[in-house]
Amino acid sequence: MSDFLREIILVEDNEMHAELFLRNFCKVSNQKVRWFKDSDQTKRYFQDLASVQGQSGRLQSPFVIVDIKLPDEDGLLLISFLTEKYEKSSEEFIVLTSSLDKDEARRAKELGVGLFMTKPIVFGGYPKSISKILNFVCA
């Protein structure tokens, strides 16, 4: 089991994919993952977080795992928004997407996201993806 201090946020609208992520994640880590279904919920959380940080001093900035296809906004736009508004490093974002779109990969690269991953479509794929994410987060 790996533990680390920084909070992890999952932005994923597909409930089954979120469940897969969370169940695989909790098998290897006790770390709590906060799950949001859309961009709006995520933004509101960051807003709350910023106000708390304002009162209590500097808090650790969370790692954010974002799906690109969100119901209310493109996931990459959400990353742009958060990096600009909260001066958050784009390297603290991990993009997890179902599609193998070159344009999306290029845009993610331009944004400078820490990790760009496609959702696994092989047996045993999720545990491998999770360990890759954990390695990145703990590095």
Place this chain on the structure above:
Amino acid sequence: MGAGVKMRVFFEKLFDSEGFPPRWYCGQWTEGHGWLHIISDIAIFGAYFTIPLLLIFFILRRRADLPFNAVFWCFVGFILFCGSTHLVEAIIFWEPVYRFSGVLKFLTAIISWVTVFLMLRVIPEALRFQSPHELQRMVEERTQKLRESELNLQTVNQELSQKKEEMEFIMHAFSHDLKSPLVSILGFVDLLKQDIEENSGKAANNDMKRIEQSCIGLKNLLDGFLLSMKQDALHLDRQWIQPLPIIKNIIKDLEERARKANVEILTQENFSEVYADEPCYESVIRNLLLNAIEYGCFKKIEKKTEDGSPQHMSKVWVTDEKVDDGVWVYVRDEGLGIPDEMKEKIFQKFVRLEEGSAGSGLGLHIVGKIAQKHGGKAVLDSQGGQGSKFGVFFPKKTV
């Protein structure tokens, strides 16, 4: 003396004026009368000599592409000979070379008739050539046609470009939508294996339920896609149909599904006859009702009573409205409505209100396509928090 000898003598004396008086001495010429002939003949000769030169210089040299070359050359010869006869006529006033004059006139006659025959052959052909005015009109007509063709080409290019974009969107969406349930299926199969190893029956059951849901989603996607492909090549068999029995049958079919989703489907007592293809009409109603069951109520049942049952049934209405040029059929729900940014693309392929829903994202696209094929349209009226009302217009039979 034989004819041959006479001929030889004639040509030997071609320029011999012996035996003929000069024209001045033949008849009673006044000086003015004589010079009138002489000056006129010389002037005609000058003009007749200049015309062929002009023809040669301007037409034959500068417009070598012009047809009827032989006629031009004959015409040049004909005018030169004519001019020469006039010159000789003037000379004869002093030097009566009547033999030479006769030969010259004979040659002029030959070339004149050759020209006549050539012209007889050429004139009908030449008449087929367009006048400059007609040519101008033809050029304008063709320019106009070219412009129209260019516009058509631009339209076709635009359509092709749109089709390409649409295809790219479909391929992208289809690949995403195919992968999404596969990610779930493979992921939950992994978890299922682990849960079976750990003897966790409850978790295994949940895994299997998720796998089943994903398989249903995948099946719906493929069914919807195949149906959508069929719509493209659909042949309509339009006739006057009674909607009520069709609608009641569909409601009966969807009863169980609606009950599970806590949806009650209501209809009016009478429906106006619709001029439509019956299977298409059925497909429209079925897809609109499925959409209403799937999305039209999803937030309404979030609030539950203490015993866990939903607080109330969400209602869906099927109604119609007869207008002058056809019939509108409406399906209205009391869900949360469609967000403004989704309204414009709601009838496009692979558009869903919820990612990961069991719908194929093609139902409303099929509805829109059927309406279009019938010469009608599909519209959406949705206000935030006040449900959605989908309307499909079927035009009446036109003569």
